[in-house]
Amino acid sequence: MRGSRQDETLAEAAVMALTRQLELAPKPGLPDPRDLRARATRQDHRSLRWSAKALAPGLAAMAAAARRTGRATPGLRAELGAIGRSTEHSVALAGGGHRGALWALGLLVAAAALEPGATGTEVTAAAKRIAAHTDRRAPRRPSRGSTVSATYGAAGARGEARAGFPHVRRALDALAATRSAGAPESCARLDALLTVMCTLQDTELLHTAGPHGLRHVQTGARAVLDAGGTSTEAGRAALAAFDGDLHARAWSPRGSGALLAGALFVDSLPVTVRA
Known part of the structure; x- marks a missing residue:
């Protein structure tokens, strides 16, 4: 079995997870198949699905780097960062988007390559070990996310990764709980998104x-789950109201969408390598 095929299979699984997140509807404030004009996000659903495919080569390269290195080292972290920045450029040429998903999926794909056959918390723990290292080659200028994190004391994407992706784990728990109740898969995924x-x-x-806006979104998501979740009539009514509210305000909880994609990838593991 060639390592390159293993790496490509992990990358394909990650892109499929992102595609499944994009296909899910209705997603409050996030692009989905209903929203071709992309009122909140300024990126339509079709272009996002197209540009998602541009992540595959970079994700495969990240998996290859992790498999070659064999453990979470500062060198691996720096190499993943360099591949990620190159992939961002490729995705921008394909239409843009997915920066948050690339960060989460890149670390999780690398973690899955480090720990073949691992699932769930084993994968997020491996990702935590990678993220614990500083990317020595990263640009010194602060990103918007790091600036906002510093201003408000939020964990941000780096903090989420260094904590072992707690919201990916919560999403996985929500997926399992809704599925065990016999609800449709789309409801399980929506409940997982709202949990995040x-x-x-x-x-x-x-x-x-x-x-204030962040608290408003958190309260709206909790209201849907408290109403019984998206598999119930009351929950669906609460979801419709929440969805309309976020679109009217043009507020987009993109971080939650990226972490749902990460959870769907981890949920798909272990993946089967095709000959």
Whole structure:
């Protein structure tokens, strides 16, 4: 079995997870198949699905780097960062988007390559070990996310990774709970997304809406789950109201969407390598 095929299979699984997140509807404030004009996000669903494919070569390269290195080292962290920045450029040429998903999926794909056959918390623990190292080659200028994190004391994407992706783990628990109740898969995924929204300190929301807006989104997500979740009539009514509210405000909880994609990838493990 060739390592390159293993790496490509992990990358394909990650892109499929992102595609499944994009296909899910209705996603409050996030692009989905209904929203071709992309009122909140300024990127339509079709272009996002197309540009998601541009992540595959970079994700495969990240998996290859992790498999070659064999353990979470500062050198591996720096190499993943360099591949990620190159992939961002490729994705921008394909239409843009997915920066948060690339960060989460890149670390999780690398973690899965480090720990073949691992699932769930084993993968997020491996990702935590990688993220614990500083990317020595990263640009010194602060990103918008790091600036917002510093301003409001939010964990941000780096903090989420260094904590072992707690919101990915919560999403996995929500997927399992809703599935065990016999609900459709789409409801399990929506409930998982809302579970993330309830507690994530989304730096994109903090940038556009401030702490009040973040709390508003967290409260709205919790209201849907408290109503019984998206598999119930009351929950669906609460979801429709929440969705309309976020679109009207043009607030987009993009961090939650990226972490749901990460959870769907981890949920798909272990993946089967095709000959």
